[in-house]
Amino acid sequence: MSEVMTGQSFADLGLPAVVLKQLEKMNFTQPTPIQLQAIPALMEGKNVLGEAQTGTGKTAAFGLPGLSMLDANERSTQLLVVAPTRELAMQVAEAINEFANQIRGLEVTTVYGGAAFGPQIKALRGGAQVVVGTPGRLLDLLKKGVLNLSALRFAVLDEADEMLNMGFIDDIETIMKAVPKTAQRALFSATMPPVIRKLAKTFLVNEAGEQPLNIQIAAQTKAQATIRQRAWLVRGLSKMQALTRLLETLEYQRVLIFVRTRSDTMDVTEQLQASGFKASPLSGDLNQSQREQTVAQLRSGRIEILVATDVVARGLDVPEITHVVNYDLPGDSESYVHRIGRTGRAGRSGEAILFYRGKEKHLLRTYERLTNGTIENFEVPNAKELSAHRQQKLQQQIVDTVAGGNFTVLSEIIAKMQEETGLNSDQIAAALLAQQNLQRPLIVSEDPPPRKFEERSRDKRDARGDSRDGREKRSPRGRDANIEFDTYRIQVGREHGARPQDIVGAIANEGDIDSRFIGQIQLFDAHSLVELPKGMPVAVVRVLQRARVRQQQMGLELAPTEQITRRPRPPGGERPAFKGAQRRNDRPGRSQGERRSRRPQ
Structure with missing residues (x-):
């Protein structure tokens, strides 16, 4: 929460006692400017359009009045918060959960792509009153009929400009159309490009035709950091x-x-x-x-x-x-x-x-x-630099030990070893170093070439090409055509209910791999094939072997050559846009032959 205080307290904003009690416990006493303006307006039933930089306390600005509107005894979704990424959704949910600590019976759940549907569906059907989610997963749950917004009292779009940059504007519009007209709404964004203003004009005007309260908060600058x-x-x-x-x-x-x-x-x-x-x-x-x-x-x-x-x-x-x-x-x-x-x-x-x-x-x-x-x-030490550091550190330890020790007895043991084995002192020293090397290698294996995982940002679209929601939002040029791939087999397929975006989300989140570096995905009944960059670190492979998609362990392994089939590529060597190809396959009313006859865009 921002340290820019206003001189007023939260008690002046009309919040209920149960919320104020928790804020006092958290040592939150004075609201920030965005909270000072947004909370009373929302408590009065107004819709709010908030233009404020990240870090000005927006979560409390909508979370506190949102909690004040809810009925913890009613088991239905009453507060919906849409966030651009899994990480932000989790952070917002954690903050709201902490604000609601004193409210008995209130449940907060987070829904996002790349994770199993099961637990999320269970939480929704169990009647979680607060739902925080990413656009793609919320849309999926709406289509499945699991997310029921008929009892919704308050809907919030958080970091709307970030969702626009990530290509979620269509999903947001679909979600907002499902919000009851009686529900209160708020939209918060650091910037207000024309598309966001149009969205606000469409969805923030209430039933009476009243325009939302527009709150603008200037960014605050901190003192010079000496760190x-x-x-x-x-x-x-x-x-x-x-x-x-x-x-x-x-x-x-x-x-x-x-x-x-x-x-x-x-x-x-x-x-x-x-x-x-x-x-x-x-x-x-x-x-x-x-x-x-x-x-x-x-x-x-x-x-x-x-x-x-x-x-x-x-x-x-x-x-x-x-x-x-x-x-x-x-x-x-x-x-x-x-x-x-x-x-x-x-x-x-x-x-x-x-x-x-x-x-x-x-x-x-x-x-x-x-x-x-x-x-x-800066760059972290590469394999050669790390090897040199370890060798130098061990050398210094040996020098210090020799300078401060008495080795008479140990020297006698070495002499006896030489006499009984025929080994010289160099061989014995090398063997002891080999034992040390087993514990922590003195010569570290070479790193994979940085190019295979390098994040390229030649233009804004490339820099925004990854959606941590597990849903692709990129053009065919979002992936560098020069990346070399290996094809891996995973033990998850159609019969497990897996979709390509589920696989993308699991690999991106669990393996810390940008989704632009995940190549073609081919689904089969009991398994799938996925292209991943050559030279992946062993540690990453091990993590992905244990990772789960649809509650099924991936069991990642290099695919046998005879299983690898290549889809045709368009001229110029570029790979087809993943999402477009998948959506065509998912469209109803088309025969398999018709789908095969279409070239990937």
């Missing part, structure tokens, strides 16, 4: 590989790593611990006593790395934190400022590191404006 900020473009390596390499080569005292969800804190921590780092999660699952104990262990050095979400790290003040790593970028730019403020405290120097994808590059400029700082691009 060094560096950014790495996710490519070639997975984020976890990059993180472990950085932690191994950085000179740090304490590190705070930010992720999006509670489950992410556990996953990242477990992988760091398996790599030998002294890491611990800091999540909302910990009670106050456990949280204080974890922070005390960080201060004492028993823990060197904390993996946390924004909510639980709020107010964390540990001067020893020298580095903050944005493993996942925050949902709003204001949170970024709060995050990096956890380092460089008490007059010490600090460093903030960001992992970002090509389509998130524009956020770096926003962060620079808010901090009045500069974000430097």
Whole structure:
């Protein structure tokens, strides 16, 4: 939430006592400008068009009055929030869930592509009163007749311009047409291009013909940041590989790593611990006593790395934190400022590191404006550099050990080994190094060529080509024709109810692979074939082997050559647009022969 306060309290805005009680518990006392204007208007039943930058507190601006409208005893969808990405949907749902902590019987569910339908359908049929979802999955659930909006009281479009950029405008219009005319509506957007204004004019005018209240909030600029900020473009390596390499080569005292969800804190921590780092999660699952104990262990050095979400790290003040790593970028730019403020405290120097994808590059400029700082691009150590670092570190350890030790007894053991085995001292030293190499390789395998995973942004469309909702929104040129692919077989097919967009979503989300680097997908009854870039890291392959589509484990493996068939490609070597080809196959009223006769567009 923004730190720009207004001098008024939430108690002045007409919110019910049960909501105010939770805000007090969360130490939220004064509303931000967008909240100060939007909450009273929404509480009065008006529709709202909010133009405000990310990070101005929009979630509370619509979430608090939205909760005030609901009847927790009624088991039906009453509040609908449409968000552009899975990550933002999860963050909005988590915030609303926390705001609703004191409301008994209220359930919040999140629906998004790339995940199994089953649990989402179960939550909807169970009567979750608040539904937060991405356009593609919401549209799918509407078509299936599972998402029932007949009792809806409030509909919100969040980050509308981002949904426009991602190509969801048609889906949004379809969803909004399903919203009852009696429901209240709000649209929030950082910018107001003509298409968004047209959308607002169409869907925000109420039954009486009254125009929505238009709220415009200017972006706030923060004071100059003295913290060094560096950014790495996710490519070639997975984020976890990059993180472990950085932690191994950085000179740090304490590190705070930010992720999006509670489950992410556990996953990242477990992988760091398996790599030998002294890491611990800091999540909302910990009670106050456990949280204080974890922070005390960080201060004492028993823990060197904390993996946390924004909510639980709020107010964390540990001067020893020298580095903050944005493993996942925050949902709003204001949170970024709060995050990096956890380092460089008490007059010490600090460093903030960001992992970002090509389509998130524009956020770096926003962060620079808010901090009045500069974000430097950098590359994580490559295999050769990591090998040199490990060898140099081991060499220094040996030098230090020799300088401070008495090796009389050990020298006698070595002499005896030489006498009994005929080995010389060089051979014994090499064998001992080989044992060390088994624990942590001194010569790291070469990285895959960056080109195979490189995020290209020659134009705005390419930079926006990936939809983390699992639904393709790109032209045939959204994928680089020079990418080399291997064909993999997965144990999921038509009989499991799988669709290509389900496979795209699972691979993109679980493997951290931009969907532009997922090639042709061919569905069969019991399996599917999917093209993925050559040289994928072993760790990514293992993750995808365990990943699930429609509750079925993928079991990813290279496809036997005899199973690989190629679809015809249009002139120029470009691959056909995936979504267009799939939608043609899904259209009713066409025979299989007619479908085959059509050339992919």
